[in-house]
Amino acid sequence: MSIAVAVTLTVCGNLLVIISICHFKQLQTPTNFLLLSLAMSDLLVGVIVMPLYFTMLIDRQRCFSTVYCTIFHVTAFYLTFVSIYNVALIAVDRCFAICYPFQYSMKMTLNATLRLISILWLSSIIYNMVVLYFNGNIPDLRENITCIECAVQFTEIWAIVDCLVIFIVPCLTIMIMYLKIFSVAKNHANKIRCAQKCTKTNNSSVTSERKAAKAIGVLVSVFLLCIVPFYICAFLEAYISNNAVHVAAANALTLMYLNSAINPIIYALFYPWFQRCVKLILTYRIFSAGSSDLNVLATK
Numbered sequence: 001m002s003i004a005v006a007v008t009l010t011v012c013g014n015l016l017v018i019i020s021i022c023h024f025k026q027l028q029t030p031t032n033f034l035l036l037s038l039a040m041s042d043l044l045v046g047v048i049v050m051p052l053y054f055t056m057l058i059d060r061q062r063c064f065s066t067v068y069c070t071i072f073h074v075t076a077f078y079l080t081f082v083s084i085y086n087v088a089l090i091a092v093d094r095c096f097a098i099c100y101p102f103q104y105s106m107k108m109t110l111n112a113t114l115r116l117i118s119i120l121w122l123s124s125i126i127y128n129m130v131v132l133y134f135n136g137n138i139p140d141l142r143e144n145i146t147c148i149e150c151a152v153q154f155t156e157i158w159a160i161v162d163c164l165v166i167f168i169v170p171c172l173t174i175m176i177m178y179l180k181i182f183s184v185a186k187n188h189a190n191k192i193r194c195a196q197k198c199t200k201t202n203n204s205s206v207t208s209e210r211k212a213a214k215a216i217g218v219l220v221s222v223f224l225l226c227i228v229p230f231y232i233c234a235f236l237e238a239y240i241s242n243n244a245v246h247v248a249a250a251n252a253l254t255l256m257y258l259n260s261a262i263n264p265i266i267y268a269l270f271y272p273w274f275q276r277c278v279k280l281i282l283t284y285r286i287f288s289a290g291s292s293d294l295n296v297l298a299t300k
Contacts, residue, residue, distance in 0.1 A: 003054045006261045010046030013264025014039040020277035023286055024296050027273060030113040031093055035267075037117045038086040041079045042260035049076045050257055056150055057254070069150040070138055077132065081124040081166060083260075087223050088170040089116065091177035094216055099184055131162060167231040174220055215270035222266060226259035273297050 017039040021027045052072040056064065097104045132138050135154050154162065230252035237249050267274040276296045280286055285294075 003050075003058075006258055007046055007050050007054075009264065010050060010261040011043060013261065013267075014043040014046065016278055016281060017264060017267055017274065018043065019281055019286070020274060020296075023281075023292055024277060024294065025292050026295060026297055027277075028110065030108045030110060031090065031097070033110065033113045033117065034086060034090045034093055037120070038083060038090070038263070041082040041086060042263055044075070045079050045083075045257060045260040049079060050260070053253075053257060057250070064150045072150065073132060073152055074128065074138070077128040078124050080256075081128055082121060083223075084166060084170045084227065085120055085124070087220055088173045088177075089120065090216060091174045091181075091220060095177040095181050098181055127165070131158060134158065163231065163235060167227075171224065171228070174224065178217065178220065215266070218270055219263065219266050222262055223259060226262070227256050230256045 018036060021032050021036045021039075049072065052068070053076070055062075056072075093108065096108065129138070132152075135152070135158050230249065233245060233249035233252045237245050268278070273296045276298075280291065280294065280296070285291055
């Protein structure tokens with residue numbers, strides 16, 4: 001995948017997701033709002049982070065200013081935090097919905113979801129500004145040095161803290177939530193097989209839930225496959241001064257950013273509503289009167 005294709009796919013794909021959820025009222029659910037938040041962070045990665053990162057990756061001999069590096073570091077750390085915790089919140093949301101459906105419908109309202117998303121984006125900027133500032137990665141921008149090494153420095157304590165906050169805690173949350181989801185789903189499947197009185201409607205409902213769980217499961221699995229290698233390499237790089245580890249970390253970081261381009265592909269492959277929305281958007285039907293009320297979740 002070339003750089004131009006990756007950036008274009010990231011921007012256009014996530015923009016289509018954002019337009020779909022914002023325009024079609026039927027898609028404005030708590031879970032989809034979390035997907036919207038994830039798409040927003042992926043879009044910003046494509047607009048800001050990927051061009052800056054690939055410029056540094058390709059032109060290694062180029063001198064970068066403190067302003068350039070500071071914008072890259074703050075934005076990259078900020079959006080990484082948001083993306084990881086968005087996926088963790090999606091896992092918690094699905095677990096809550098499947099394990100406690102009645103409480104979920106009462107407590108996980110649209111307003112509650114929007115508040116949760118706002119807290120996530122705000123806490124991300126506060127946390128990352130604190131981490132970068134206390135590790136000396138936010139210099140005085142009035143002294144705009146035109147040629148510096150664009151690298152982040154962490155003390156050993158902050159490296160451990162950041163690894164716990166950004167990697168271990170959310171990843172463990174994701175895995176625990178999905179283990180619980182799979183356990184509950186297996187129990188439900190066993191009960192359905194034993195009960196011979198299920199109606200056709202119930203069976204179709206169960207099938208629909210399984211498809212939705214599968215789609216979210218694929219999204220989360222691919223996300224973990226993209227971010228886990230980088231954090232393993234970054235942890236090794238902090239304690240092992242080896243060029244091979246440094247190269248592996250750089251490649252793993254590229255994979256992590258490319259996840260923002262992969263997510264829209266997953267939506268296109270596993271979310272029929274996204275396929276329908278893209279057709280409506282590209283054929284300009286969203287500009288017709290009442291288009292926001294169209295049934296994009298229809299099975300036929």
